[in-house]
Amino acid sequence: MDFQPTQDQRDLRAGVRDLLAGRYGREALRASVDRAADTGRTVDRSLWRELGAAGFFALRLPEDEGGVGLGLPEAVLVFEEAGRALLPGPLVATHLAAGVVAGAAEGAAVVTAFDLEEELVTHLGEADAVLGLPGVWTGEPVRSADPLTPLTRVSRRAQSAAGYAGHSPGVREAGALLTAALQLGSALRTVELAVRYAGEREQFGQPIGAFQAVKHLCAQMLVRAEVARTAVYAAAVTQDPAEVAAAKLLADEAAVRNARDCLQVHGGMGFTWEADVHLHLKRAWVRAEQWGTAARAEEELAAALMAEALQGAEQGG
Template identity: 65%
Template structure:
């Protein structure tokens, strides 16, 4: 079986990277960081027009009719860019929430016991249901497969909390009773969300590897690039190994959609994103700790993502149950 990307998949991936580089390059990213971290609605709509949210909807419903592997490729590019916003939840809600597929609606995710990101910009909430592995959301009153709720009343009772990631404002909420709309039968929001989060982590791990190598080639010490020193070579080599190991797991899980493989992919991608960002910071040395460097932004986002959709303890339990 040939697992190489097709020409269409490569073009899809390259197109998303080009779009994000043009609309959310480093200058724009830094401007957002300094001037506020709200969601850029114009960019959100542009992502909708590019098909990020409607990618898996049937062509008859305005989508591209593609599958989970193609979604993984696009979200890998999103992970490289540090683009803020609940892109995964909006992608999963496309077709079920009016305007989500086109990028006119922003859908955040509510997982009981965890803070909600970007609640201030959200038009609706994807509530993970009690049937999802380890969700702990039984009090939400929603069935397995998740529910959709309006965000306005929940936002009124929410309390802002300090966020580790400067791009991801967080709110602490209680899960209210009230009207909600059920996602279509067969929906697997937690599993699919975990896989797409793993793809974002993969993109971040690849990006920090590139950043480390570029700095190691450009920065000189004792008359030589620091990349010529064995200790730095080993750090960069380890980063590449973690990235490619995670890539194999994420791509395989995208093809099989098996819960255990998704859990394994999330574990490996979380590890790669966090450890690569830390090693990238080490390669950058003292300047890596400064606000002006981008390394800390990848590290903070990786830490935050590692606890979302499928945390390590739940993923480990899923793998253990599959083995037994």
């Protein structure tokens, strides 16, 4: 089985990267942070509609339903680029809502989901709908680690009745895989940031990238990101639930640990508000709790391995 992207898939990824670089570069990212601090708004509705017009949300809808007619492998590549750019908003939920919630496919509607196992929901105050649930949901805003991912606390009873467990297995797995792709994009971006800074910052008359300790940090970051990339791409092709769980687990680890190591490479500069590294770390923390935690992924993997072992024992016996 060939897990390498085709030329069409690479062109798709390059096109999305160009779109986001032109529309949501570093200046736009920092402007989003400032706007969120002033107004509490994190979703740029005009950009959301542009993404809809570009097919971001309707990517997996059949062409006869107004979609692009592609699959999960292509969606993973697109979401990887969104993660690399730290694009804010409930991207996964709106993508999953295309064809189900009016306006989602076109980017005219912002859709969130009960994708956290606690009683917290992201972007609820800016959402037009909640995936799979009727009515208007409200709650108490709470402070989020990520300035671009607002959180709202709903009642535990409401969350229990309508939440994460209410999504069908196919929706949960697609949500987990697309979130893993976002994490992968962030992990790859922090490798780039670390390597660039290591080549520019000098100490003792030479770039810090010449020091063995920094080289090791950057090398470990690259290995983590590439292992996660392999797992995410493979799971997009096979769509095996155990492989999706593994991909989410590896991508979460890569995003969080790479952001931490990138901070280490930057030294004191990395902890300042002006640097972007902390934004990757904060977003990675939140995403690691969405569409399945590490504990849930480990349980799913353990169950799959146990089932496989029992099946092998029965066949052998």
